Amino acid sequence: MSTYEVHRSAVIPAAPEDIFPLVNSFREWGAWSPWEKVDPGMSRRYYGPGSGAGAGYEWSGNRKAGSGTMEIVESAPSSSIGIRLQFTKPFKALNPTTFTFTPVPGGTEVTWKMTGENKGAAKIFALFVNMDKMVGSDFERGLTSLASAVAAKKSS
Numbered sequence: 064m065s066t067y068e069v070h071r072s073a074v075i076p077a078a079p080e081d082i083f084p085l086v087n088s089f090r091e092w093g094a095w096s097p098w099e100k101v102d103p104g105m106s107r108r109y110y111g112p113g114s115g116a117g118a119g120y121e122w123s124g125n126r127k128a129g130s131g132t133m134e135i136v137e138s139a140p141s142s143s144i145g146i147r148l149q150f151t152k153p154f155k156a157l158n159p160t161t162f163t164f165t166p167v168p169g170g171t172e173v174t175w176k177m178t179g180e181n182k183g184a185a186k187i188f189a190l191f192v193n194m195d196k197m198v199g200s201d202f203e204r205g206l207t208s209l210a211s212a213v214a215a216k217k218s219s
Contacts, residue, residue, distance in 0.1 A: 067194045070176035071202035075210040079141035079164040079171045082213050086144055086162050086173075088113055089120035089133060094215075095208035097201040102128035114138075129153050133160075148177065156180075173209065175202050 075082055085091045089109055093099050105124035111117040115138040123130040130152045137145030146160040158179040165172045177198065 066178070066180045068176065068178045069195050069198045069202065070174060071199055071206060072172055072174040073203075073206035073210065074167055074170050074172050075206075075213055076170040077210075077213045077217065079166060081217060082171055082173060082209065083141045083144075083164055084114065085209060085212055085216070087115055087118075087135065087138055089118055089135075090114075091212075092120070094212040095205060097205040097208065098128065101125075123152075126153065173206060175206060177202075 085095060090113060099105075102124035105122055105128050108121040110119040110121070111134070114135075116135050119132060119134040121130075121132045122128065129150055131148065131150040133149075134147045135144060136147050137143065141164055143164065144162045146162075148158040148160045150156045150158070156179055158177050160175070160177045163172075163174045163176075165174070179194070
């Protein structure tokens with residue numbers, strides 16, 4: 064299949080307004096993103112505003128980290144965030160990504176969703192690797208770390 068979607072959800076025991084700022088600013092992702100520690104020597108550059116629409120992040124790292132950019136293209140406070148995720152290495156790819164924050168009993172259900180289309184060499188790679196299996200566990204780790212980061216902020 065040339066198109067795919069990866070999504071994971073978790074209930075975090077906090078209000079949406081306590082979680083949202085940690086996702087709405089790339090400067091906060093170091094506290095919870097599953098990819099921040101993949102390459103300790105990874106170079107990072109932030110651009111645009113500190114948070115919300117227009118905030119950007121560029122990274123370049125080792126073979127495992129790859130390189131690319133993320134830019135927040137939509138930010139509805141405590142409700143949803145839309146990100147334009149573009150990889151330049153190891154494969155060129157554009158992966159629209161969203162986070163939604165839904166109040167539920169016991170906290171907030173946070174859903175992390177990424178879509179994409181396999182083209183060129185990535186299409187051949189996809190014949191052997193399932194994107195949901197490859198990235199889904201990262202999303203799960205990220206949501207668990209996000210819950211820990213929210214708890215740490217609330218206790219400080």
